[in-house]
Amino acid sequence: MKVVRPKKFLGQHFLKNLEIAKKIADTIDCYPDLPILEVGPGMGMLTQFLIKKDRPLNVVELDFESVAYLHEAFPTLSEHIIEKDFLKMDLDSLFSGAPFVLIGNYPYNISSQIFFKMLDYKNIIPCCTGMIQKEVAERIASKPGNKAYGILSILIQAWYDVEYLFTVDSIEFNPPPKVQSAVIRMTRNKKKKMECDEKLFKQVVKTTFNQRRKTLRNSIKPILGSECPLTKNELFNKRPEQLSVNDFIALTNDVAFFLAQTNDHQ
Secondary structure (H helix, E strand, C coil), X not given: CCCCCCCHHHCCCEECCHHHHHHXXXXXXXXXXXXXXXXXXXXXXXXXXXXXXXXXXXXXXXXXXXXXXHXXXXXXXXXXXXXXXXXXXXXXXXXXHCCCEEEEECCHHHHHHHHHHHHHCCCCCCEEEEEEEHHHHHHHHCCCCCCCCCHHHHHHHCCEEEEXXXXXCHHHEECCCCCCEEEEXXXXXXXXXXXXXXXXXXXXXXXXXXXXXXXXXXXXXXXXCCCCHXXXXXXXXXXXXXXXXXXXXXHXXXXXXXXXXXXXXX
């Protein structure tokens, strides 16, 4: 079989270590009965272990060379190799709309976009695991008060419990990336719906973190204006990185109440 050449524009770095690949594949064993969707299988380093789990498995791969390799290496999987861009897929059509686990050695250049898509389908993805850039993994798993804590941390932790599982050195890849990698697992929490307006919640989080060095009193002005009486609250002396998910939910409800009152008086 023709070995696939890693392509820089696709962010491809192929894992070489079989032991680590098996360890990553086993991170989904906490949901032993659900189908599996693997993103970016490349030459099937994870696939070879996932296929042994004896449950429905689909793999989605954009690189035509990798797709050709997978068809040759895993002929029994041929009908389940999807040559598409994961970010453009309708995930409800997979597995007849049933819940599934998401796994992959994710391309570093689009890992955040992959997780935002996961959030769009959170009701059918109870578990997402895989390998990403170490800095991004630390950001997702970070707690309030930490410099790594930010937009991605809050939006994911609102719906998922995050575990930073282990670090993978760059020498385990071909070609070696310039950064270290890490494996994380995100497991859906019990929240059925947000206790606030979800669209406004995202706006509040993104707006305040766009000026993360400033206190909330200043960073939230694009939403509330400069004369809002709400900002006299002690909470607004804090910076966004000091607020928990629940703090942001409470803040969003206060903002919603103020905006509703303002609109009523206009």
